[in-house]
Amino acid sequence: MLSSLQDNLGVYNGYSWGSAYVRVANQEKVVEYEDPLFQERFGNNVGQPCYRFWRRRSPCKGCVSEKALISKRPESKEETAKDGRVYLMTSVPVCLNGQWSTIETIKDVTEAKVGLDILQIIASSLDIRRVYNLISLELKKVIEFDRMSMTVLDEMGEGTVETFVLTKGYRHTELKEGTHYPLSGSLLEKLMHTRAPVLVDDTLTPVVETDRILLREGIRSRFSFPLEYKGQIIGSLNFGSKRPGSFKESHARLLNHIAPQLAIAVENTRLFRKIKDSEERYRTLVDSFPHLFFTRKKEGAFSLLSPSVKTITGYRPQEFYARSTLMDSLIYPEDAGRVKAELAVVWDGSSPSSRNLEYRISHKEGRTVWLSQDSYPVRDPRGKIVCLECLCRDITEAKKIEEIKDNLMRDVTHELKTPLAKMEMTLQLFGRVLTEGRETDGEKRRQIYHTLFNNLYRLKRSVQNILDLSSLESGHVKLKKEEVVLREVLTSAIREIEEEAGQKALKLLVSLPKEIPPLLGDREKLFHAVMNLLDNSIKYTDKGAVTISARVLSGQVEVTVSDTGRGMEKALLNRVFERFVQESPAFVGSGIGLSLCKKILEGHGGKIWAESEGKNKGAIFHFTLPVAASKEKN
Amino acid sequence: MSKEILIVEDDADMQLFYKEMLKKEDYNITFASSGKEGLRRVQDKKYNLIILDIIMEEPTGDRLFAMIRKNPNSKDVPVIFSTVFKKDSYACTKALGNVSFLEKPFRREELLNEIKKNLQN
Numbered sequence: 022m023l024s025s026l027q028d029n030l031g032v033y034n035g036y037s038w039g040s041a042y043v044r045v046a047n048q049e050k051v052v053e054y055e056d057p058l059f060q061e062r063f064g065n066n067v068g069q070p071c072y073r074f075w076r077r078r079s080p081c082k083g084c085v086s087e088k089a090l091i092s093k094r095p096e097s098k099e100e101t102a103k104d105g106r107v108y109l110m111t112s113v114p115v116c117l118n119g120q121w122s123t124i125e126t127i128k129d130v131t132e133a134k135v136g137l138d139i140l141q142i143i144a145s146s147l148d149i150r151r152v153y154n155l156i157s158l159e160l161k162k163v164i165e166f167d168r169m170s171m172t173v174l175d176e177m178g179e180g181t182v183e184t185f186v187l188t189k190g191y192r193h194t195e196l197k198e199g200t201h202y203p204l205s206g207s208l209l210e211k212l213m214h215t216r217a218p219v220l221v222d223d224t225l226t227p228v229v230e231t232d233r234i235l236l237r238e239g240i241r242s243r244f245s246f247p248l249e250y251k252g253q254i255i256g257s258l259n260f261g262s263k264r265p266g267s268f269k270e271s272h273a274r275l276l277n278h279i280a281p282q283l284a285i286a287v288e289n290t291r292l293f294r295k296i297k298d299s300e301e302r303y304r305t306l307v308d309s310f311p312h313l314f315f316t317r318k319k320e321g322a323f324s325l326l327s328p329s330v331k332t333i334t335g336y337r338p339q340e341f342y343a344r345s346t347l348m349d350s351l352i353y354p355e356d357a358g359r360v361k362a363e364l365a366v367v368w369d370g371s372s373p374s375s376r377n378l379e380y381r382i383s384h385k386e387g388r389t390v391w392l393s394q395d396s397y398p399v400r401d402p403r404g405k406i407v408c409l410e411c412l413c414r415d416i417t418e419a420k421k422i423e424e425i426k427d428n429l430m431r432d433v434t435h436e437l438k439t440p441l442a443k444m445e446m447t448l449q450l451f452g453r454v455l456t457e458g459r460e461t462d463g464e465k466r467r468q469i470y471h472t473l474f475n476n477l478y479r480l481k482r483s484v485q486n487i488l489d490l491s492s493l494e495s496g497h498v499k500l501k502k503e504e505v506v507l508r509e510v511l512t513s514a515i516r517e518i519e520e521e522a523g524q525k526a527l528k529l530l531v532s533l534p535k536e537i538p539p540l541l542g543d544r545e546k547l548f549h550a551v552m553n554l555l556d557n558s559i560k561y562t563d564k565g566a567v568t569i570s571a572r573v574l575s576g577q578v579e580v581t582v583s584d585t586g587r588g589m590e591k592a593l594l595n596r597v598f599e600r601f602v603q604e605s606p607a608f609v610g611s612g613i614g615l616s617l618c619k620k621i622l623e624g625h626g627g628k629i630w631a632e633s634e635g636k637n638k639g640a641i642f643h644f645t646l647p648v649a650a651s652k653e654k655n
Numbered sequence: 656m657s658k659e660i661l662i663v664e665d666d667a668d669m670q671l672f673y674k675e676m677l678k679k680e681d682y683n684i685t686f687a688s689s690g691k692e693g694l695r696r697v698q699d700k701k702y703n704l705i706i707l708d709i710i711m712e713e714p715t716g717d718r719l720f721a722m723i724r725k726n727p728n729s730k731d732v733p734v735i736f737s738t739v740f741k742k743d744s745y746a747c748t749k750a751l752g753n754v755s756f757l758e759k760p761f762r763r764e765e766l767l768n769e770i771k772k773n774l775q776n
Contacts, residue, residue, distance in 0.1 A: 431740070434739065439666070439739050446760045450675055453675075
């Protein structure tokens with residue numbers, strides 16, 4: 022009866038069982054029939070144990086035929102043969118005259134299996150390198166290649182190709198991952214035209230330009246498969262083999278399955294890379310951003326805070342994340358209300374944004390920091406404002422400069438307007454005296470004269486100082502370099518100040534050496550410097566004397582002006598000269614005279630400093646100037 | 656009884672002008688030549704009016720004003736700032752509260768008006 026089964030099956034000799042092979046085995050696992058295609062491929066095994074096909078010496082573990090004979094139902098199982106190929110075995114039990122046999126179909130599913138596995142691999146990871154390596158291992162099972170690469174069209178530069186990922190084996194070529202090369206003449210270019218796989222059977226008879234290069238590298242046959250994404254060719258999967266004719270049409274069928282998935286994976290990777298790049302760029306920008314950037318929710322919580330917050334406030338970002346009220350507690354109480362009100366109109370949507378909101382905060386170290394904040398609302402898809410994006414610039418320096426400018430402006434105004442005001446008021450007094458027709462006593466007349474005289478001179482000096490200062494500051498006017506006789510400068514200044522000193526009944530004590538070596542410099546400016554110094558001493562001395570002395574040192578001359586006046590506290594000694602660099606002036610109304618004095622002296626390579634034993638203990642000002650190099654005597 | 660006026664002014668010329676302008680008026684004038692002296696005087700005695708220069712050595716007029724307002728003796732005393740600055744200038748806006756300003760130079764009538772106005776309140 023078995024033979025009749027064989028005969029029956031024999032009828033179908035030459036019939037393809039859906040690309041499966043068919044054989045019949047008896048209960049003793051002895052092959053009784055094999056279809057001719059089976060024998061063509063694997064040789065004649067009739068009369069041999071069925072497991073011989075698997076090149077085994079004993080029955081297979083979990084043999085499907087055995088199972089089928091027990092269950093009396095068809096059973097199937099995938100088996101990997103010694104050659105590495107995967108077969109799907111299906112065993113159907115049949116009983117003929119009480120004799121059980123099995124009809125086995127054996128189907129080579131290697132490629133389908135590889136395809137499926139590859140799809141799984143692609144789906145399993147976002148890491149394209151890992152995916153690629155696993156794919157290349159899988160493909161090795163079905164395609165004979167020595168190397169494999171994936172190239173993609175460069176997104177940035179039109180007409181270039183980027184090598185995306187490579188298998189090993191490119192050691193002797195210049196191709197590396199990330200290498201860009203021209204699209205023109207490449208296999209990918211050909212693919213883009215044909216949109217079909219390109220097969221080069223033997224690079225000895227080149228099909229594409231690059232075949233010659235590959236031939237030099239020992240590659241004899243090539244195969245390239247297009248990667249298509251949303252109707253666009255985005256790249257290709259390429260194989261190279263040292264053997265000619267390694268690639269077949271059947272390989273294309275397999276790749277047809279996996280290429281679309283691979284293309285998606287490539288696109289995802291590129292997208293992922295792009296997002297990561299832009300995220301990194303954003304992060305770098307935020308990290309290195311000198312200004313403070315933060316987003317804050319309505320209830321005050323921070324959702325983002327740039328690291329610069331540490332420099333600006335002295336507190337770490339974590340401290341703000343942990344306690345969002347920290348920020349509000351840093352704001353000056355005087356400014357807090359204004360800040361809150363200004364931001365409230367952004368929160369309720371009545372103002373589209375808030376710009377240049379200036380306020381003060383206390384730095385962790387206690388100093389004042391001025392911020393200028395821009396705030397923009399961020400809305401959810403329904404238009405509701407969910408947080409504010411804020412950018413704060415540290416404008417402390419600018420504020421300092423503004424304050425210095427304001428102070429300077431105030432001093433200049435004060436210095437010019439005060440003598441003018443007093444002259445006007447003196448003249449009013451004089452007018453009253455005249456209209457009242459009274460005989461004014463000599464004392465009153467003298468007083469009126471002195472007040473007019475003093476204030477006129479004060480005004481004159483103030484105007485001169487302002488002109489000097491603006492010319493020195495602008496840098497347009499340079500100090501002259503003429504020979505200056507310092508003794509003469511000092512005596513003329515003393516002469517000019519004599520009258521004022523006399524009015525205050527101050528003694529002017531002068532002690533100058535007979536010979537002071539000449540200097541090189543600007544006579545007029547040095548005169549102004551000395552005048553300012555003397556003027557300052559007289560202004561702040563109510564009784565006693567102002568002493569002017571000088572001594573010649575090696576290479577320089579030192580001039581000392583000491584008074585018995587109001588003096589100053591030690592802390593002020595350096596600051597009296599620093600009208601323009603200090604946040605708050607040494608004292609209001611200290612004027613610009615001493616700063617100008619310092620500027621002029623330093624412009625001549627000199628130095629100025631002050632000494633005082635304290636308040637009401639007088640002050641001593643010293644300055645030094647280098648003398649001109651003595652002329653060689655012939 | 657004559658009203659007591661304290662004038663805090665560090666400029667001798669200005670003191671002279673005040674003296675001249677007010678000599679025929681029935682006011683008791685006290686001068687303080689510095690902010691420090693001014694503070695001492697308001698602590699010692701209650702005045703009906705205080706005239707304050709702004710630009711002085713420390714304490715400056717605006718700072719002295721803050722101290723005057725804290726001092727129980729002088730916290731309600733009307734204050735006139737006398738200064739070369741315009742009322743709305745930077746130097747003046749730094750001063751606190753609602754006070755009168757008398758811009759230098761001023762004429763006798765302006766001074767008398769300002770004093771009268773402040774003494775009435």
